[in-house]
Amino acid sequence: MLFFVDTANLDDIREATELGILDGVTTNPSLMAKEGISGEAPVLNHYQKICDIVGPGRDVSAEVISTDFAGMIVEGKRLAELHENIVVKVPMTVDGIKAISFFSQAGIRTNCTLVFSAGQAILAAKAGATYLSPFIGRIDDMSWEGIDLIKEIVEIYSTQGYDTSILAASVRSPLHIVQCAKAGADVVTCPLSAIKGLFYHPLTDIGLAKFLADHKKANG
Ligand code: E4P
Secondary structure, X not given: OEEEEEOOOHHHHHHHHHOOOOOEEEOOHHHHHHOOOOOHHHHHHHHHHHHHHHXXXXXXXXXXXXXXXXXXXXXXXXXXXXXXXXXXXXXXOHHHHHHHHHHHHOOOOEEEEEEOOHHHXXXXXXXXXXXXXXXXXXXXXXXXXHHHHHHHHHHHHHHHOOOOEEEEEOOOOHHHHHHHHHHOOOEEEEOHHHHHOOOOOHHHHHHHHHHHHHHHHHHO
């Protein structure tokens, strides 16, 4: 399972890259706004910075703002031309699916975002999306089990032999990451804090302290 960080914060992306386990980055318009990035040139410049930090071979999802097919195509082509790491993130709408189909035929990689049902997942795979982003945290927010959607899509994609990678999104905790790994997600995207939460176990700390104390006793 690949690990992506879901942020536009350059310090977090740098720190995640330095961990040595990062495979990519996802962003969205809310995350860009949170970093105070606005206007076409600053947005493109910020994506360029993210791509430079993560280095070659690590996908960076950049979302279109247009909601109509023609606008998505213009915007998506501009984003894709910016850097080879860029994956064009397109919302799950009628125009979005048409755009994903167009991009797929043009060899431009896509991430179909805002997915909340198995039916939407089938449409995105049929259109040739590279990645599919089901938002599990936002389903949990409505007191449903977000992880059940991942399980359902894993079953459908495996039964049908779809190539689209399942990128579990709106993943917010270490437990979500473990659940996604068990369910067979291809990728998780989450804040850096959720990845860092995987590191810690009190028995690791206690065990290491004992090893070092014993070593000191024996070696002075
Ligand atoms: C996915 O790509 C989205 O950027 C993201 O995971 C949404 O997460 P949230 O529901 O925590 O905002």
